[in-house]
Ligand code: SF4
Ligand code: SF4
């Protein structure tokens with residue numbers, strides 16, 4: 065069995081972000097990076113599946129980005145992936161989700177992956193398009209936002225998170241692509257021997273130009289901080305008077321009493 | 323008096339062989355351990371051995387230790403007496419009578435008196451075990467009133483009685499001078515008026531009694547805790563010369579194993595410790611984890627290590643454990659929740675009379691759990707990721723590091739321009755309560771005209787919690803980054819407001835080749851007051867009765883006891899009140915060793931134990947010198963005082979910097 069896990073390295077979401085010089089993405093200076101949380105669930109699930117199947121599956125982890133993404137790939141290797149592919153692209157932040165998906169699809173198309181894991185979305189751009197688009201481009205079965213995953217005899221049984229706290233059970237045969245949601249698993253903390261071993265694992269670097277053919281279908285026009293909304297209103301005084309004023313405001317400014 | 327050599331010689335030979343064999347077996351088990359250099363600075367080591375083993379310094383730090391010291395010193399003298407006894411048993415002409423008469427007589431007198439001393443001490447010890455055994459003598463594997471204890475004490479008593487009997491009879495027979503052996507002479511009189519044959523028979527009986535008990539005792543030694551008679555003195559020689567919480571670095575090479583997951587991964591010194599334990603229970607009586615009903619007992623850890631070793635087998639040169647070292651298999655295994663209960667407060671090590679290193683063994687096992695098995699309480703996953711990702715335990719964005727000084731003018735450290743780096747530390751930067759302390763300290767430094775600066779957003783966590791929790795790999799990375807940062811900036815003098823940063827910067831980073839002059843803020847404040855650079859405007863009175871809590875990492879781990887007390891005294895005009903357990907006997911707040919970041923689900927809470935002790939001094943203010951202590955006391959007090967109607971008002975918790983800064987307010 066061959067598994068592909070696609071991961072993205074994202075800035076620490078606790079950071080203070082600034083818009084970059086061209087006004088279309090955030091400024092990358094002074095940021096600390098880590099693996100996208102949802103992708104970490106993917107790595108963990110792939111490694112768990114590998115363990116479940118007696119170490120047979122070969123797990124490739126792929127990431128697109130500048131040199132710093134090597135760190136995220138190394139973490140995935142330490143967690144238990146077998147080989148890493150770094151698609152080198154210093155400008156990946158400004159590629160559209162469609163372009164990213166096409167790069168992945170171009171890489172994966174002739175490799176015979178039985179199962180592809182991606183995160184449900186990235187924590188920075190949050191388009192939630194890459195996984196499904198890869199599946200579409202490869203003509204694969206696809207199940208999104210998995211919170212539970214089981215695989216036996218080439219059949220995946222998964223639980224998807226639906227709106228309003230509902231869960232849906234899906235069952236499908238491999239090959240397939242799944243996207244991972246919070247709650248799927250608890251990503252492991254790699255053991256030190258595995259961190260050491262990771263340093264010796266295969267690590268391939270591919271320039272993005274070798275895989276990128278697609279033109280962007282959407283372009284980020286402008287990135288800006290949300291404009292500050294006006295402050296709240298605090299009503300004070302007599303209870304009945306306050307109630308009247310509240311009704312007035314609701315009538316004027318909202319649709320609830322119309 | 324000539325014993326029957328044809329019986330005695332083979333008996334002696336057999337006993338000595340058996341003794342040698344048993345010692346060999348034990349010591350070959352010690353040799354299973356990993357290499358470790360414990361021979362550096364031999365002169366210091368000899369001196370320490372002299373003070374602590376022969377001088378019984380630690381033993382005497384507890385009142386009852388005087389009984390042990392009596393037995394020990396008597397033993398030292400009687401080693402000579404018993405040596406003569408055995409040699410003369412083989413070759414009667416080889417005896418102390420060969421010495422000049424004066425020396426011989428003096429020795430007779432000494433032996434006689436010392437035997438009485440030993441006999442008395444043994445009776446007192448037996449009485450204590452029988453009538454008022456302290457709780458800490460009991461453990462899961464040995465009881466205060468164990469038959470073994472009484473057997474050993476009776477052995478010693480019988481040896482002394484036989485000694486008096488033998489010499490009493492010899493005096494009666496006119497073979498020894500009565501004047502030099504007053505006690506034996508009295509014993510001889512008690513033996514009765516007898517015929518010379520009668521006395522000769524008695525002499526021979528006592529001689530054999532003495533011989534048999536002595537040889538039996540000798541052979542019993544290596545089997546149980548009395549092995550310490552042989553091992554404790556060398557163990558004092560091999561004691562760690564490092565600060566107790568500075569563990570050796572690990573080498574991160576592929577194929578290495580990390581930490582200690584099986585008993586043979588301990589060093590030989592660790593294993594020797596196992597054969598030194600006297601089962602005195604002192605470590606158990608001071609351990610905060612044991613005191614609050616947690617599954618950890620430092621004495622039990624040492625015992626389990628030894629049991630695991632002794633239960634194992636040797637397959638040629640290879641050691642095979644019979645059971646896992648870490649696990650819940652009972653005796654011989656150390657439970658994981660015991661390992662995680664340690665606050666690394668070092669009380670156990672400070673109490674142990676024979677310098678057993680309990681806490682470092684626990685940290686070594688933590689290393690194995692974290693690095694080899696990634697088995698640790700789940701709260702720690704977040705902690706590790708927070709420190710590795712954002713270089714602070716809370717996981718707050720590093721950019722927030724400078725928020726504490728929004729209202730002050732604070733300069734970055736610049737080599738050549740700034741004298742001191744104020745290493746704010748994670749708690750001082752992010753903890754909303756401790757930020758007040760940082761501001762207080764900064765105000766003091768400014769008022770005294772100190773040239774100081776900070777690293778600001780470049781500051782990293784010192785890694786204390788990582789190291790004590792056994793995440794040595796992550797600590798190693800952080801330490802290297804910090805050392806590079808400090809060296810690059812040309813930092814040589816540092817002020818910290820946290821004993822954990824203090825200890826890590828000063829002791830642990832030395833292992834990475836960084837020698838810093840680190841001052842805890844209590845020391846800095848004292849310096850400034852002593853120099854007259856810090857002038858207070860008024861005496862701080864409104865904080866009322868202040869009681870001081872010694873932080874383990876400042877006190878026990880770094881011997882700073884007076885500085886914080888003097889700072890308080892300088893500010894308030896009077897020395898702080900003391901808790902019952904103070905200075906090197908201080909009781910931990912419960913936050914050390916990374917416990918700050920873990921839930922305390924087992925047993926009762928350590929901070930409450932300490933706060934209740936503090937409250938017996940009826941303080942208005944509990945004064946601390948450590949951010950973690952501050953949190954633990956604040957939290958505990960809130961729990962204790964919530965919903966209670968306290969007529970005298972609530973006790974508050976202050977850091978020494980806050981107390982001193984109060985004195986900077988303009989006087990009214
Ligand atoms: S270091 Fe403190 S908590 Fe840990 S075992 Fe020793 S006394 Fe107990
Ligand atoms: S480890 Fe030390 S303090 Fe603890 S019981 Fe043994 S000898 Fe006593």
Ligand code: SF4
Nearest residue numbers: 873874875911914950
């Ligand atoms: S937090 Fe305070 S009392 Fe607790 S271990 Fe540290 S220094 Fe000791």
